[in-house]
Amino acid sequence: MKKMKNQLFGKSMLFAFAISALFLFQNCSDENPDSNSTESALKDSPVVDKLIEMGFAKERITEYENFYLVEGDLMFSKDIKSYSKSITDRHAHTNNLVSQTNVTSMTVYVAPSIPTGGADDWRAAINNAINDLNTISGSKVNFEISTSPSSDIIIQSDGNQLADNVIASAGFPTNNQPYNQVIINLDFLSNVTVTESSKRYNIVHELGHCIGLRHTNWDIRGETAGTVGANLIPNTPNQDPNSVMNGGTANYEWSGFSTYDLIAIKYLYPEPVILPQITASGPSYLSSGISLFTWTYTGNLANADLDSIIWWYSKVNGAGAPYGIGWGATGYFMAVADTFYSDPGLQTSNFIIYYTIRDTSGNLYRSPDYNIMKKGKFKLEGSL
Structure with a gap:
Protein backbone atom coordinates (compact mmCIF):
# COMPACT_ATOMS: atom_id res chain seq x y z
CA MET A 1 0.00 0.00 0.00
CA LYS A 2 1.44 3.36 -0.96
CA LYS A 3 1.98 5.96 1.70
CA MET A 4 -1.11 8.21 1.86
CA LYS A 5 -0.61 11.98 2.13
CA ASN A 6 -3.26 14.34 3.29
CA GLN A 7 -3.78 16.80 0.48
CA LEU A 8 -6.77 18.44 2.13
CA PHE A 9 -5.22 20.73 4.64
CA GLY A 10 -1.72 21.46 3.38
CA LYS A 11 0.12 23.99 5.42
CA SER A 12 -3.11 25.66 6.50
CA MET A 13 -4.01 22.96 9.03
CA LEU A 14 -2.81 23.72 12.58
CA PHE A 15 -1.72 21.13 15.12
CA ALA A 16 -1.53 21.67 18.88
CA PHE A 17 0.40 18.49 19.56
CA ALA A 18 3.62 16.76 18.51
CA ILE A 19 3.34 13.40 16.76
CA SER A 20 5.93 10.84 17.81
CA ALA A 21 7.23 8.19 15.41
CA LEU A 22 4.78 5.30 15.35
CA PHE A 23 7.06 2.31 15.14
CA LEU A 24 6.02 0.01 17.98
CA PHE A 25 4.45 2.39 20.48
CA GLN A 26 1.14 4.25 20.17
CA ASN A 27 0.09 6.91 22.68
CA CYS A 28 -3.52 7.98 23.15
CA SER A 29 -3.87 11.34 24.79
CA ASP A 30 -6.27 14.11 25.61
CA GLU A 31 -4.82 16.98 23.63
CA ASN A 32 -5.84 20.58 24.28
CA PRO A 33 -5.82 23.49 21.82
CA ASP A 34 -3.50 26.43 22.04
CA SER A 35 -4.40 28.16 25.30
CA ASN A 36 -3.81 31.53 23.63
CA SER A 37 -6.56 30.90 21.07
CA THR A 38 -9.82 32.73 21.53
CA GLU A 39 -12.93 30.57 21.43
CA SER A 40 -16.03 32.14 19.88
CA ALA A 41 -19.64 31.07 19.37
CA LEU A 42 -20.08 28.89 16.31
CA LYS A 43 -21.43 30.75 13.31
CA ASP A 44 -22.72 29.25 10.10
CA SER A 45 -20.16 29.21 7.31
CA PRO A 46 -19.25 27.13 4.23
CA VAL A 47 -16.54 25.44 6.26
CA VAL A 48 -18.97 24.48 9.03
CA ASP A 49 -21.32 23.09 6.40
CA LYS A 50 -18.42 21.11 4.94
CA LEU A 51 -17.45 19.67 8.32
CA ILE A 52 -21.04 18.56 8.93
CA GLU A 53 -21.09 17.01 5.44
CA MET A 54 -17.96 15.09 6.41
CA GLY A 55 -19.91 13.48 9.27
CA PHE A 56 -19.04 15.63 12.29
CA ALA A 57 -21.82 16.75 14.62
CA LYS A 58 -22.33 20.51 14.75
CA GLU A 59 -22.29 20.52 18.55
CA ARG A 60 -18.77 19.02 18.45
CA ILE A 61 -17.40 21.89 16.35
CA THR A 62 -15.85 24.88 18.13
CA GLU A 63 -14.62 28.03 16.37
CA TYR A 64 -11.33 29.62 17.37
CA GLU A 65 -9.60 32.68 15.99
CA ASN A 66 -7.53 30.81 13.42
CA PHE A 67 -9.15 27.37 13.10
CA TYR A 68 -12.09 25.12 13.89
CA LEU A 69 -11.61 22.50 16.63
CA VAL A 70 -13.61 19.30 16.09
CA GLU A 71 -14.14 16.38 18.47
CA GLY A 72 -11.92 18.07 21.04
CA ASP A 73 -8.57 17.60 19.29
CA LEU A 74 -8.92 17.81 15.48
CA MET A 75 -7.96 21.14 13.91
CA PHE A 76 -9.41 22.27 10.60
CA SER A 77 -8.56 25.26 8.45
CA LYS A 78 -11.04 28.13 8.23
CA ASP A 79 -10.20 28.58 4.55
CA ILE A 80 -12.83 26.83 2.40
CA LYS A 81 -10.28 26.57 -0.42
CA SER A 82 -8.49 23.97 1.68
CA TYR A 83 -11.44 21.61 1.17
CA SER A 84 -11.27 21.31 -2.59
CA LYS A 85 -9.86 17.77 -2.42
CA SER A 86 -11.20 14.69 -0.72
CA ILE A 87 -9.86 13.36 2.54
CA THR A 88 -7.72 10.28 2.18
CA ASP A 89 -7.72 8.75 5.65
CA ARG A 90 -10.06 6.04 6.94
CA HIS A 91 -9.88 2.89 9.04
CA TYR A 269 -10.12 -11.35 11.63
CA PRO A 270 -13.19 -12.99 10.07
CA GLU A 271 -15.00 -15.86 11.74
CA PRO A 272 -14.27 -19.13 9.96
CA VAL A 273 -16.83 -20.18 7.38
CA ILE A 274 -18.83 -23.23 8.45
CA LEU A 275 -18.52 -26.10 6.01
CA PRO A 276 -21.68 -27.99 5.10
CA GLN A 277 -20.27 -31.52 5.25
CA ILE A 278 -19.59 -33.71 8.25
CA THR A 279 -20.14 -37.42 8.70
CA ALA A 280 -20.12 -38.84 12.21
CA SER A 281 -21.65 -41.98 13.62
CA GLY A 282 -22.48 -43.16 17.11
CA PRO A 283 -25.40 -43.02 19.52
CA SER A 284 -27.31 -39.76 19.63
CA TYR A 285 -28.26 -40.31 23.29
CA LEU A 286 -25.94 -41.75 25.93
CA SER A 287 -27.39 -43.60 28.89
CA SER A 288 -24.99 -46.34 29.98
CA GLY A 289 -22.04 -48.45 28.96
CA ILE A 290 -19.38 -47.71 26.36
CA SER A 291 -20.18 -45.46 23.41
CA LEU A 292 -18.01 -45.43 20.31
CA PHE A 293 -18.02 -42.54 17.83
CA THR A 294 -16.41 -42.44 14.41
CA TRP A 295 -15.99 -39.58 11.98
CA THR A 296 -15.01 -38.97 8.38
CA TYR A 297 -14.14 -35.74 6.63
CA THR A 298 -16.57 -35.39 3.71
CA GLY A 299 -16.05 -31.74 2.83
CA ASN A 300 -15.03 -30.39 -0.55
CA LEU A 301 -12.99 -27.37 0.52
CA ALA A 302 -10.87 -26.03 -2.30
CA ASN A 303 -7.13 -26.32 -1.58
CA ALA A 304 -7.85 -28.20 1.64
CA ASP A 305 -4.90 -29.08 3.83
CA LEU A 306 -6.03 -32.50 5.04
CA ASP A 307 -3.12 -32.71 7.47
CA SER A 308 -4.57 -29.72 9.35
CA ILE A 309 -7.85 -31.43 10.33
CA ILE A 310 -8.46 -31.44 14.08
CA TRP A 311 -11.52 -33.03 15.68
CA TRP A 312 -12.91 -31.40 18.80
CA TYR A 313 -15.09 -32.47 21.72
CA SER A 314 -16.91 -29.69 23.53
CA LYS A 315 -19.27 -29.75 26.49
CA VAL A 316 -22.27 -27.52 26.03
CA ASN A 317 -23.77 -27.42 29.53
CA GLY A 318 -20.61 -28.07 31.49
CA ALA A 319 -17.26 -26.55 32.34
CA GLY A 320 -14.08 -27.11 30.40
CA ALA A 321 -13.96 -27.25 26.60
CA PRO A 322 -13.10 -27.66 23.86
CA TYR A 323 -10.68 -30.57 23.78
CA GLY A 324 -8.83 -31.83 20.74
CA ILE A 325 -9.68 -35.52 20.45
CA GLY A 326 -7.95 -36.47 17.22
CA TRP A 327 -6.76 -35.44 13.83
CA GLY A 328 -6.91 -36.57 10.23
CA ALA A 329 -9.72 -37.35 7.80
CA THR A 330 -10.99 -40.34 9.82
CA GLY A 331 -10.84 -41.51 13.41
CA TYR A 332 -12.82 -42.41 16.50
CA PHE A 333 -13.19 -41.73 20.19
CA MET A 334 -14.79 -43.73 22.98
CA ALA A 335 -16.81 -42.40 25.90
CA VAL A 336 -17.49 -44.40 29.05
CA ALA A 337 -20.22 -43.73 31.60
CA ASP A 338 -18.92 -42.31 34.88
CA THR A 339 -22.00 -41.44 36.93
CA PHE A 340 -25.65 -40.92 36.14
CA TYR A 341 -27.88 -38.01 37.05
CA SER A 342 -30.84 -38.81 39.28
CA ASP A 343 -32.45 -35.49 38.51
CA PRO A 344 -34.45 -35.84 35.26
CA GLY A 345 -33.90 -32.16 34.59
CA LEU A 346 -30.21 -32.80 34.05
CA GLN A 347 -30.81 -35.44 31.43
CA THR A 348 -30.94 -32.84 28.68
CA SER A 349 -27.27 -31.94 28.95
CA ASN A 350 -25.20 -32.57 25.84
CA PHE A 351 -21.88 -32.26 24.09
CA ILE A 352 -20.80 -31.71 20.51
CA ILE A 353 -18.21 -32.98 18.07
CA TYR A 354 -16.89 -30.80 15.26
CA TYR A 355 -13.75 -30.42 13.19
CA THR A 356 -11.59 -27.55 12.01
CA ILE A 357 -9.56 -27.49 8.81
CA ARG A 358 -7.31 -25.02 7.03
CA ASP A 359 -6.75 -24.44 3.35
CA THR A 360 -3.25 -24.10 1.92
CA SER A 361 -3.43 -20.32 2.44
CA GLY A 362 -3.90 -20.77 6.17
CA ASN A 363 -7.59 -19.80 6.36
CA LEU A 364 -9.47 -21.62 9.12
CA TYR A 365 -12.84 -23.32 8.63
CA ARG A 366 -15.15 -25.11 11.05
CA SER A 367 -17.72 -27.83 10.45
CA PRO A 368 -21.27 -27.82 11.82
CA ASP A 369 -21.74 -29.44 15.23
CA TYR A 370 -22.64 -33.09 15.72
CA ASN A 371 -24.84 -32.89 18.81
CA ILE A 372 -24.99 -35.76 21.31
CA MET A 373 -27.43 -35.88 24.25
CA LYS A 374 -26.40 -37.62 27.48
CA LYS A 375 -28.17 -38.80 30.58
CA GLY A 376 -25.15 -38.94 32.87
CA LYS A 377 -21.53 -37.91 33.20
CA PHE A 378 -19.20 -39.41 30.62
CA LYS A 379 -15.46 -39.31 30.27
CA LEU A 380 -13.28 -39.62 27.20
CA GLU A 381 -11.67 -43.04 27.22
CA GLY A 382 -9.58 -43.00 24.06
CA SER A 383 -9.23 -41.57 20.58
CA LEU A 384 -7.28 -41.96 17.39
Whole structure:
Protein backbone atom coordinates (compact mmCIF):
# COMPACT_ATOMS: atom_id res chain seq x y z
CA MET A 1 0.00 0.00 0.00
CA LYS A 2 1.44 3.36 -0.96
CA LYS A 3 1.98 5.96 1.70
CA MET A 4 -1.11 8.21 1.86
CA LYS A 5 -0.61 11.98 2.13
CA ASN A 6 -3.26 14.34 3.29
CA GLN A 7 -3.78 16.80 0.48
CA LEU A 8 -6.77 18.44 2.13
CA PHE A 9 -5.22 20.73 4.64
CA GLY A 10 -1.72 21.46 3.38
CA LYS A 11 0.12 23.99 5.42
CA SER A 12 -3.11 25.66 6.50
CA MET A 13 -4.01 22.96 9.03
CA LEU A 14 -2.81 23.72 12.58
CA PHE A 15 -1.72 21.13 15.12
CA ALA A 16 -1.53 21.67 18.88
CA PHE A 17 0.40 18.49 19.56
CA ALA A 18 3.62 16.76 18.51
CA ILE A 19 3.34 13.40 16.76
CA SER A 20 5.93 10.84 17.81
CA ALA A 21 7.23 8.19 15.41
CA LEU A 22 4.78 5.30 15.35
CA PHE A 23 7.06 2.31 15.14
CA LEU A 24 6.02 0.01 17.98
CA PHE A 25 4.45 2.39 20.48
CA GLN A 26 1.14 4.25 20.17
CA ASN A 27 0.09 6.91 22.68
CA CYS A 28 -3.52 7.98 23.15
CA SER A 29 -3.87 11.34 24.79
CA ASP A 30 -6.27 14.11 25.61
CA GLU A 31 -4.82 16.98 23.63
CA ASN A 32 -5.84 20.58 24.28
CA PRO A 33 -5.82 23.49 21.82
CA ASP A 34 -3.50 26.43 22.04
CA SER A 35 -4.40 28.16 25.30
CA ASN A 36 -3.81 31.53 23.63
CA SER A 37 -6.56 30.90 21.07
CA THR A 38 -9.82 32.73 21.53
CA GLU A 39 -12.93 30.57 21.43
CA SER A 40 -16.03 32.14 19.88
CA ALA A 41 -19.64 31.07 19.37
CA LEU A 42 -20.08 28.89 16.31
CA LYS A 43 -21.43 30.75 13.31
CA ASP A 44 -22.72 29.25 10.10
CA SER A 45 -20.16 29.21 7.31
CA PRO A 46 -19.25 27.13 4.23
CA VAL A 47 -16.54 25.44 6.26
CA VAL A 48 -18.97 24.48 9.03
CA ASP A 49 -21.32 23.09 6.40
CA LYS A 50 -18.42 21.11 4.94
CA LEU A 51 -17.45 19.67 8.32
CA ILE A 52 -21.04 18.56 8.93
CA GLU A 53 -21.09 17.01 5.44
CA MET A 54 -17.96 15.09 6.41
CA GLY A 55 -19.91 13.48 9.27
CA PHE A 56 -19.04 15.63 12.29
CA ALA A 57 -21.82 16.75 14.62
CA LYS A 58 -22.33 20.51 14.75
CA GLU A 59 -22.29 20.52 18.55
CA ARG A 60 -18.77 19.02 18.45
CA ILE A 61 -17.40 21.89 16.35
CA THR A 62 -15.85 24.88 18.13
CA GLU A 63 -14.62 28.03 16.37
CA TYR A 64 -11.33 29.62 17.37
CA GLU A 65 -9.60 32.68 15.99
CA ASN A 66 -7.53 30.81 13.42
CA PHE A 67 -9.15 27.37 13.10
CA TYR A 68 -12.09 25.12 13.89
CA LEU A 69 -11.61 22.50 16.63
CA VAL A 70 -13.61 19.30 16.09
CA GLU A 71 -14.14 16.38 18.47
CA GLY A 72 -11.92 18.07 21.04
CA ASP A 73 -8.57 17.60 19.29
CA LEU A 74 -8.92 17.81 15.48
CA MET A 75 -7.96 21.14 13.91
CA PHE A 76 -9.41 22.27 10.60
CA SER A 77 -8.56 25.26 8.45
CA LYS A 78 -11.04 28.13 8.23
CA ASP A 79 -10.20 28.58 4.55
CA ILE A 80 -12.83 26.83 2.40
CA LYS A 81 -10.28 26.57 -0.42
CA SER A 82 -8.49 23.97 1.68
CA TYR A 83 -11.44 21.61 1.17
CA SER A 84 -11.27 21.31 -2.59
CA LYS A 85 -9.86 17.77 -2.42
CA SER A 86 -11.20 14.69 -0.72
CA ILE A 87 -9.86 13.36 2.54
CA THR A 88 -7.72 10.28 2.18
CA ASP A 89 -7.72 8.75 5.65
CA ARG A 90 -10.06 6.04 6.94
CA HIS A 91 -9.88 2.89 9.04
CA ALA A 92 -6.41 1.42 8.64
CA HIS A 93 -4.29 -1.43 9.92
CA THR A 94 -0.60 -2.08 10.39
CA ASN A 95 1.55 -4.25 8.14
CA ASN A 96 1.97 -6.80 10.92
CA LEU A 97 -1.12 -8.44 12.37
CA VAL A 98 -1.86 -11.18 14.87
CA SER A 99 -1.95 -14.53 13.10
CA GLN A 100 -5.36 -16.00 12.35
CA THR A 101 -4.54 -18.79 14.80
CA ASN A 102 -3.21 -16.69 17.68
CA VAL A 103 -6.01 -14.13 17.55
CA THR A 104 -8.51 -16.75 18.71
CA SER A 105 -6.87 -17.12 22.12
CA MET A 106 -4.97 -14.07 23.42
CA THR A 107 -4.36 -14.19 27.16
CA VAL A 108 -4.51 -10.99 29.22
CA TYR A 109 -2.97 -10.56 32.66
CA VAL A 110 -3.95 -7.63 34.88
CA ALA A 111 -0.91 -6.83 36.99
CA PRO A 112 -1.06 -6.07 40.75
CA SER A 113 -0.16 -2.44 39.94
CA ILE A 114 -3.82 -2.03 38.90
CA PRO A 115 -5.72 -1.62 42.20
CA THR A 116 -8.58 -3.95 43.11
CA GLY A 117 -10.70 -1.12 44.47
CA GLY A 118 -11.16 2.62 44.46
CA ALA A 119 -11.02 5.17 41.66
CA ASP A 120 -7.94 3.59 40.06
CA ASP A 121 -9.49 0.13 39.78
CA TRP A 122 -9.79 -0.60 36.04
CA ARG A 123 -10.52 -4.31 36.38
CA ALA A 124 -14.27 -4.22 35.73
CA ALA A 125 -13.71 -1.98 32.72
CA ILE A 126 -11.06 -4.38 31.41
CA ASN A 127 -13.48 -7.31 31.69
CA ASN A 128 -16.22 -5.35 29.96
CA ALA A 129 -13.90 -4.21 27.17
CA ILE A 130 -12.73 -7.76 26.56
CA ASN A 131 -16.34 -8.93 26.41
CA ASP A 132 -17.13 -6.16 23.92
CA LEU A 133 -14.37 -7.36 21.60
CA ASN A 134 -15.06 -11.07 22.10
CA THR A 135 -18.74 -10.81 21.22
CA ILE A 136 -18.39 -9.16 17.81
CA SER A 137 -20.47 -11.37 15.56
CA GLY A 138 -18.50 -12.57 12.56
CA SER A 139 -15.09 -12.02 14.17
CA LYS A 140 -12.72 -14.61 15.64
CA VAL A 141 -11.03 -12.10 17.99
CA ASN A 142 -10.88 -13.61 21.47
CA PHE A 143 -9.16 -12.34 24.62
CA GLU A 144 -9.03 -14.39 27.81
CA ILE A 145 -8.27 -13.10 31.31
CA SER A 146 -5.35 -15.05 32.77
CA THR A 147 -3.67 -15.29 36.16
CA SER A 148 -0.25 -15.82 34.61
CA PRO A 149 2.27 -12.96 34.35
CA SER A 150 3.60 -14.67 31.20
CA SER A 151 0.37 -13.95 29.30
CA ASP A 152 0.26 -12.52 25.79
CA ILE A 153 -0.74 -9.05 27.03
CA ILE A 154 -0.01 -7.49 30.41
CA ILE A 155 -2.13 -4.55 31.56
CA GLN A 156 -0.37 -2.51 34.21
CA SER A 157 0.23 0.95 35.65
CA ASP A 158 2.55 3.17 33.61
CA GLY A 159 4.72 3.81 36.66
CA ASN A 160 4.71 7.54 35.89
CA GLN A 161 6.12 7.02 32.39
CA LEU A 162 3.30 8.68 30.46
CA ALA A 163 2.71 12.41 30.14
CA ASP A 164 -0.04 13.84 32.32
CA ASN A 165 -2.44 14.18 29.37
CA VAL A 166 -1.92 10.62 28.08
CA ILE A 167 -4.41 8.17 29.59
CA ALA A 168 -3.02 4.90 28.23
CA SER A 169 -0.69 3.44 25.67
CA ALA A 170 -0.11 0.24 23.71
CA GLY A 171 1.66 -0.86 20.55
CA PHE A 172 1.25 -2.92 17.40
CA PRO A 173 1.62 -6.66 16.71
CA THR A 174 4.96 -8.33 16.06
CA ASN A 175 5.86 -11.92 15.16
CA ASN A 176 2.18 -12.88 14.70
CA GLN A 177 1.47 -11.97 18.32
CA PRO A 178 -0.49 -9.06 19.81
CA TYR A 179 1.49 -6.23 21.33
CA ASN A 180 2.47 -7.45 24.77
CA GLN A 181 1.39 -4.65 27.07
CA VAL A 182 -1.09 -1.89 27.79
CA ILE A 183 -0.01 0.72 30.32
CA ILE A 184 -2.49 2.96 32.10
CA ASN A 185 -1.83 6.40 33.54
CA LEU A 186 -3.51 6.19 36.95
CA ASP A 187 -2.71 9.90 37.49
CA PHE A 188 -4.27 11.06 34.20
CA LEU A 189 -4.82 14.83 34.08
CA SER A 190 -3.51 15.21 37.62
CA ASN A 191 -5.80 12.53 39.07
CA VAL A 192 -9.03 13.54 37.38
CA THR A 193 -11.81 10.99 38.05
CA VAL A 194 -12.14 8.67 35.05
CA THR A 195 -15.60 7.14 34.68
CA GLU A 196 -16.11 3.40 34.24
CA SER A 197 -17.50 4.09 30.78
CA SER A 198 -14.40 6.06 29.78
CA LYS A 199 -12.10 3.36 31.19
CA ARG A 200 -13.95 0.79 29.09
CA TYR A 201 -13.66 2.97 25.98
CA ASN A 202 -9.91 3.37 26.43
CA ILE A 203 -9.24 -0.33 27.03
CA VAL A 204 -11.16 -1.26 23.86
CA HIS A 205 -9.09 1.36 22.03
CA GLU A 206 -5.74 0.11 23.33
CA LEU A 207 -6.55 -3.56 22.71
CA GLY A 208 -7.50 -2.48 19.19
CA HIS A 209 -3.95 -1.21 18.75
CA CYS A 210 -2.58 -4.48 20.15
CA ILE A 211 -4.22 -6.39 17.27
CA GLY A 212 -3.12 -3.94 14.59
CA LEU A 213 -5.69 -1.17 14.27
CA ARG A 214 -4.31 2.32 13.59
CA HIS A 215 -6.07 5.52 14.62
CA THR A 216 -8.99 5.97 12.25
CA ASN A 217 -8.08 9.66 12.02
CA TRP A 218 -4.37 8.91 11.65
CA ASP A 219 -3.89 11.06 8.57
CA ILE A 220 -5.46 14.31 9.72
CA ARG A 221 -3.63 13.98 13.05
CA GLY A 222 -0.39 14.22 11.10
CA GLU A 223 0.57 10.58 11.70
CA THR A 224 2.34 8.87 8.83
CA ALA A 225 2.27 5.29 7.63
CA GLY A 226 5.87 4.89 8.78
CA THR A 227 7.41 1.45 8.89
CA VAL A 228 4.41 -0.04 10.70
CA GLY A 229 2.10 0.75 7.77
CA ALA A 230 -1.33 2.31 7.46
CA ASN A 231 -3.22 0.03 5.11
CA LEU A 232 -6.71 1.24 4.28
CA ILE A 233 -9.56 -1.14 5.08
CA PRO A 234 -12.14 -1.62 2.30
CA ASN A 235 -15.74 -0.49 2.74
CA THR A 236 -14.91 2.11 5.38
CA PRO A 237 -15.60 5.81 4.78
CA ASN A 238 -13.27 8.78 4.51
CA GLN A 239 -14.17 9.74 8.06
CA ASP A 240 -15.78 7.93 10.98
CA PRO A 241 -16.26 10.35 13.87
CA ASN A 242 -17.91 7.57 15.91
CA SER A 243 -14.98 5.15 15.66
CA VAL A 244 -13.55 3.96 18.96
CA MET A 245 -10.15 3.98 17.23
CA ASN A 246 -10.03 7.75 16.68
CA GLY A 247 -7.03 9.31 18.42
CA GLY A 248 -7.29 12.15 20.92
CA THR A 249 -10.46 10.75 22.47
CA ALA A 250 -9.26 9.85 25.96
CA ASN A 251 -12.23 11.48 27.69
CA TYR A 252 -14.86 9.79 25.53
CA GLU A 253 -17.48 7.50 27.02
CA TRP A 254 -18.15 4.01 25.69
CA SER A 255 -21.22 3.85 23.45
CA GLY A 256 -20.36 0.77 21.40
CA PHE A 257 -18.51 0.19 18.16
CA SER A 258 -19.33 2.20 15.09
CA THR A 259 -20.64 0.33 12.05
CA TYR A 260 -17.25 0.71 10.41
CA ASP A 261 -15.31 -0.40 13.49
CA LEU A 262 -17.13 -3.72 13.13
CA ILE A 263 -16.41 -3.88 9.40
CA ALA A 264 -12.71 -3.24 10.07
CA ILE A 265 -12.35 -5.90 12.77
CA LYS A 266 -14.27 -8.51 10.79
CA TYR A 267 -12.20 -7.72 7.71
CA LEU A 268 -8.96 -8.37 9.57
CA TYR A 269 -10.12 -11.35 11.63
CA PRO A 270 -13.19 -12.99 10.07
CA GLU A 271 -15.00 -15.86 11.74
CA PRO A 272 -14.27 -19.13 9.96
CA VAL A 273 -16.83 -20.18 7.38
CA ILE A 274 -18.83 -23.23 8.45
CA LEU A 275 -18.52 -26.10 6.01
CA PRO A 276 -21.68 -27.99 5.10
CA GLN A 277 -20.27 -31.52 5.25
CA ILE A 278 -19.59 -33.71 8.25
CA THR A 279 -20.14 -37.42 8.70
CA ALA A 280 -20.12 -38.84 12.21
CA SER A 281 -21.65 -41.98 13.62
CA GLY A 282 -22.48 -43.16 17.11
CA PRO A 283 -25.40 -43.02 19.52
CA SER A 284 -27.31 -39.76 19.63
CA TYR A 285 -28.26 -40.31 23.29
CA LEU A 286 -25.94 -41.75 25.93
CA SER A 287 -27.39 -43.60 28.89
CA SER A 288 -24.99 -46.34 29.98
CA GLY A 289 -22.04 -48.45 28.96
CA ILE A 290 -19.38 -47.71 26.36
CA SER A 291 -20.18 -45.46 23.41
CA LEU A 292 -18.01 -45.43 20.31
CA PHE A 293 -18.02 -42.54 17.83
CA THR A 294 -16.41 -42.44 14.41
CA TRP A 295 -15.99 -39.58 11.98
CA THR A 296 -15.01 -38.97 8.38
CA TYR A 297 -14.14 -35.74 6.63
CA THR A 298 -16.57 -35.39 3.71
CA GLY A 299 -16.05 -31.74 2.83
CA ASN A 300 -15.03 -30.39 -0.55
CA LEU A 301 -12.99 -27.37 0.52
CA ALA A 302 -10.87 -26.03 -2.30
CA ASN A 303 -7.13 -26.32 -1.58
CA ALA A 304 -7.85 -28.20 1.64
CA ASP A 305 -4.90 -29.08 3.83
CA LEU A 306 -6.03 -32.50 5.04
CA ASP A 307 -3.12 -32.71 7.47
CA SER A 308 -4.57 -29.72 9.35
CA ILE A 309 -7.85 -31.43 10.33
CA ILE A 310 -8.46 -31.44 14.08
CA TRP A 311 -11.52 -33.03 15.68
CA TRP A 312 -12.91 -31.40 18.80
CA TYR A 313 -15.09 -32.47 21.72
CA SER A 314 -16.91 -29.69 23.53
CA LYS A 315 -19.27 -29.75 26.49
CA VAL A 316 -22.27 -27.52 26.03
CA ASN A 317 -23.77 -27.42 29.53
CA GLY A 318 -20.61 -28.07 31.49
CA ALA A 319 -17.26 -26.55 32.34
CA GLY A 320 -14.08 -27.11 30.40
CA ALA A 321 -13.96 -27.25 26.60
CA PRO A 322 -13.10 -27.66 23.86
CA TYR A 323 -10.68 -30.57 23.78
CA GLY A 324 -8.83 -31.83 20.74
CA ILE A 325 -9.68 -35.52 20.45
CA GLY A 326 -7.95 -36.47 17.22
CA TRP A 327 -6.76 -35.44 13.83
CA GLY A 328 -6.91 -36.57 10.23
CA ALA A 329 -9.72 -37.35 7.80
CA THR A 330 -10.99 -40.34 9.82
CA GLY A 331 -10.84 -41.51 13.41
CA TYR A 332 -12.82 -42.41 16.50
CA PHE A 333 -13.19 -41.73 20.19
CA MET A 334 -14.79 -43.73 22.98
CA ALA A 335 -16.81 -42.40 25.90
CA VAL A 336 -17.49 -44.40 29.05
CA ALA A 337 -20.22 -43.73 31.60
CA ASP A 338 -18.92 -42.31 34.88
CA THR A 339 -22.00 -41.44 36.93
CA PHE A 340 -25.65 -40.92 36.14
CA TYR A 341 -27.88 -38.01 37.05
CA SER A 342 -30.84 -38.81 39.28
CA ASP A 343 -32.45 -35.49 38.51
CA PRO A 344 -34.45 -35.84 35.26
CA GLY A 345 -33.90 -32.16 34.59
CA LEU A 346 -30.21 -32.80 34.05
CA GLN A 347 -30.81 -35.44 31.43
CA THR A 348 -30.94 -32.84 28.68
CA SER A 349 -27.27 -31.94 28.95
CA ASN A 350 -25.20 -32.57 25.84
CA PHE A 351 -21.88 -32.26 24.09
CA ILE A 352 -20.80 -31.71 20.51
CA ILE A 353 -18.21 -32.98 18.07
CA TYR A 354 -16.89 -30.80 15.26
CA TYR A 355 -13.75 -30.42 13.19
CA THR A 356 -11.59 -27.55 12.01
CA ILE A 357 -9.56 -27.49 8.81
CA ARG A 358 -7.31 -25.02 7.03
CA ASP A 359 -6.75 -24.44 3.35
CA THR A 360 -3.25 -24.10 1.92
CA SER A 361 -3.43 -20.32 2.44
CA GLY A 362 -3.90 -20.77 6.17
CA ASN A 363 -7.59 -19.80 6.36
CA LEU A 364 -9.47 -21.62 9.12
CA TYR A 365 -12.84 -23.32 8.63
CA ARG A 366 -15.15 -25.11 11.05
CA SER A 367 -17.72 -27.83 10.45
CA PRO A 368 -21.27 -27.82 11.82
CA ASP A 369 -21.74 -29.44 15.23
CA TYR A 370 -22.64 -33.09 15.72
CA ASN A 371 -24.84 -32.89 18.81
CA ILE A 372 -24.99 -35.76 21.31
CA MET A 373 -27.43 -35.88 24.25
CA LYS A 374 -26.40 -37.62 27.48
CA LYS A 375 -28.17 -38.80 30.58
CA GLY A 376 -25.15 -38.94 32.87
CA LYS A 377 -21.53 -37.91 33.20
CA PHE A 378 -19.20 -39.41 30.62
CA LYS A 379 -15.46 -39.31 30.27
CA LEU A 380 -13.28 -39.62 27.20
CA GLU A 381 -11.67 -43.04 27.22
CA GLY A 382 -9.58 -43.00 24.06
CA SER A 383 -9.23 -41.57 20.58
CA LEU A 384 -7.28 -41.96 17.39
